[in-house]
Every structure is written in C-alpha cells, then in structure tokens.
Amino acid sequence: MASVADTSLLSAELQEEEEEKEFQRLLLQATQKIQSFMPSPAESKPIRPLPGFCLKTRTSSGEKVFVNVCRSPHIPSPPDLTNEELACLIESENASTFRIPMSLGEPHAEVDKSGNACTVYDVSISTTFYNKMENNDFLKEFFITIAMEGLSEKYKMDVNNQEWRILKNRKFMGSIAEQTIRTKSKPFIQEMDSSQVKEEGRNLLQPSASQSSATVPQFTIVAEPSISHPDHLVAKISLPKMCFFVLPP
Structure with missing residues (x-):
C-alpha cells in the first residue's frame, strides 16, 4: 500500500507535468501570434542598404543616439511633390495622407569616436527620394522629423525631434545591417x-427613394x-x- 509521502510525491510530479504542458501551450500560442504579424517569405526579401548620411541626437536622459539614413533602389518613392505642394499639404487636414516609405531597422550597439557605447538605428529610404532630398533642405528636414517620430513610436524611445545634427565627416556609424522589406505592399x-x-x-x-430618411x-x-x-x-x-x-x- 502506498504511503502518504509516496502519494504526495506523485501528486507533486503530476502537477509539475501539468504546469509544464500549460507553459508549452502558452509558448506555442505566443509564437503563433507573433508569426501571424510577420510577412511571409513570399511577401518579403532581404536588402543591403547603401550609406547616405548620419544623424546624431540624444534621449531625454542624455544618451547618445545615432541614425544611419540609408538608401536602396528596392524601396518605393513617395509621391513627387514640389516644396510648395508639400507645404500646402502639411498645413491641410489631409497631412496624414502623405507617407514616406521607409524601413526602420532594429537598434544595434556601436562605439563612437570617443570609445563610448552608443545606440544606432538604420533608416532606409528610396534611392530616388534620397537623391531628391540631398539638396533640398526643406524636404530633408521634413523627412528627418517623420523618421524620428517613427523611431520614437516603434521603439518607445524619448528623443528630441528638434535637436539633431548631421555629421559632416561620417556617412554612417558602426555598420549597416541587412534589412527585410515587404515586396507586397x-x-x-x-x-x-x-x-x-x-x-x-x-x-x-446617395440615398435611394426607400432610404431618403436614412x-x-x-x-x-x-x-x-x-x-x-x-x-x-x-x-x-x-x-x-x-x-x-x-x-x-
């Protein structure tokens, strides 16, 4: 006849097995949920962006943050608007309809010229749009504002969108990682x-005769x-x- 100690030990083992099964079930459920938001291989492809210019800014706590603005011919361009057309659109109620396609890369740790650790983000845009923006200060400032807002929202970081500067003698900080973009919009x-x-x-x-009171x-x-x-x-x-x-x- 099994003793009380043996029964308690068996009960504990069974409970441990049930907890392990429940943990595996929750882990599988979470994995499936994450995968449901990821593009399928047929809808995405890896790209290797080319360097453009590098921005330096800081978080509210004073931490250095660098943004490598990169270019790729595989990213579509936004609508081709003049500065006047873009300014009118920004002031209108339809400002949210203008979007700049861009790929926001994952943060990666690098070392700055002083040997201090820093965080770097890679933002890739269309080569055509980059070439147009390069000698257009209004368009460049507008893009940088949108890119900073996108990084802040995606990675929940508190950076000052108004205080940044473009590094003169450096096109990128650290290394530029491969990115995955959607091929199906x-x-x-x-x-x-x-x-x-x-x-x-x-x-x-337009309501019909039977819907005139709708x-x-x-x-x-x-x-x-x-x-x-x-x-x-x-x-x-x-x-x-x-x-x-x-x-x-």
Missing part, C-alpha cells in the same frame, strides 16, 4: 472622417500606429439615435 490606410467619405464617395452615399452617422477611422505601417484600425462611430440592450449572461 499593405493596403493604403489613412485617417478620414465622414465628411471626407461623403465628398469622395458622393455617388455611393442618416449617415458621424465616424472617424484612425490607423494605429499613425507612423509607418498601421497594425490595425480603430473606428469611432457616433450613433445618438440608436438604443442598445445588454443581454444577461
């Missing part, structure tokens, strides 16, 4: 409100994050004339 997503939809889709929203609700569709490729959409819909009932469980 995501659907173009932009923030828009119901007034824009009614203006741009006037024919689609009211188009006020709504806003927001892409999150607003920088780079959005992960999801958030729809905010105002339905003041609707009644909602909560059913008991």
